[in-house]
Amino acid sequence: MEYIHYATIDSTNNEAKRLISSGEIKENTCLTAERQSAGRGRQGKSFFSPDTGLYMTVVFPVDRPISSQVTVTTRTACAVAEAIEECTGKQAGIKWVNDIYINNKKCCGILCEAVNDYEQGRLKYIIIGIGVNIYTREWPEELRNIAGSLVDGENEEDIEISGIKDKLCRSIAEKLETWIFKTSEQEFLEYYKGHSIVLGKMITFIENGESKEGCAVDIDENGGLVVKLSEGTGVPDSDEKSEALYKTLSSGEISVKVHM
Numbered sequence: 001m002e003y004i005h006y007a008t009i010d011s012t013n014n015e016a017k018r019l020i021s022s023g024e025i026k027e028n029t030c031l032t033a034e035r036q037s038a039g040r041g042r043q044g045k046s047f048f049s050p051d052t053g054l055y056m057t058v059v060f061p062v063d064r065p066i067s068s069q070v071t072v073t074t075r076t077a078c079a080v081a082e083a084i085e086e087c088t089g090k091q092a093g094i095k096w097v098n099d100i101y102i103n104n105k106k107c108c109g110i111l112c113e114a115v116n117d118y119e120q121g122r123l124k125y126i127i128i129g130i131g132v133n134i135y136t137r138e139w140p141e142e143l144r145n146i147a148g149s150l151v152d153g154e155n156e157e158d159i160e161i162s163g164i165k166d167k168l169c170r171s172i173a174e175k176l177e178t179w180i181f182k183t184s185e186q187e188f189l190e191y192y193k194g195h196s197i198v199l200g201k202m203i204t205f206i207e208n209g210e211s212k213e214g215c216a217v218d219i220d221e222n223g224g225l226v227v228k229l230s231e232g233t234g235v236p237d238s239d240e241k242s243e244a245l246y247k248t249l250s251s252g253e254i255s256v257k258v259h260m
Contacts, residue, residue: 010038012057013129074223079175093197105148
């Protein structure tokens with residue numbers, strides 16, 4: 001793994017795309033930055049990126065069918081959760097699709113992108129952006145009740161912040177390769193479900209501009225969230241997940257709010 005570090009950059013994902021376009025990335029590469037001036041999250045949202053966090057993008061040059069990227073996002077969540085737990089001893093939870101929570105607060109966001117050769121139907125580069133709040137204390141108003149940090153509430157004087165950043169960065173980078181390319185479907189699903197903070201809970205999701213409610217009951221083999229809808233004819237007579245009562249949500253088409 002090659003490591004490239006920046007003091008300040010607009011976005012590590014943006015820089016990764018620039019380096020790919022210029023032909024400068026030939027091997028697995030990890031880009032990191034002390035801060036981002038235009039950090040990006042999922043669904044076009046900005047990502048608050050002061051120098052109190054870890055901002056990294058891992059690029060994997062590949063040559064695989066485009067369809068093989070379907071579980072990259074959810075497998076990335078597993079890699080990050082495992083790295084956080086090993087490096088900090090804290091329990092990490094995954095809010096579908098890929099937000100990482102510590103003590104009911106979001107401490108990490110993930111943005112997975114790709115460079116595809118559509119003519120050949122091949123995936124050429126996997127781009128994985130990860131932002132972790134390490135010891136952020138001051139938040140914009142819209143994030144104060146949502147976001148948290150890995151060392152939230154702890155004495156900064158007792159924490160070697162740069163050491164945590166480096167250790168966590170390298171742990172995540174190493175685990176990403178294992179989770180994405182080597183971990184079996186069964187092991188991935190068991191870990192993801194075991195760390196899910198939405199399974200068994202009522203959720204609200206937005207689909208095509210319409211708000212709906214249901215109970216999150218399962219994660220399928222593609223990382224989709226299976227929801228038993230609140231509306232319908234009631235509890236089915238069998239375990240069959242009929243289309244009328246169940247909906248499988250896929251990444252990118254909805255937003256989820258857990259009723260904690």
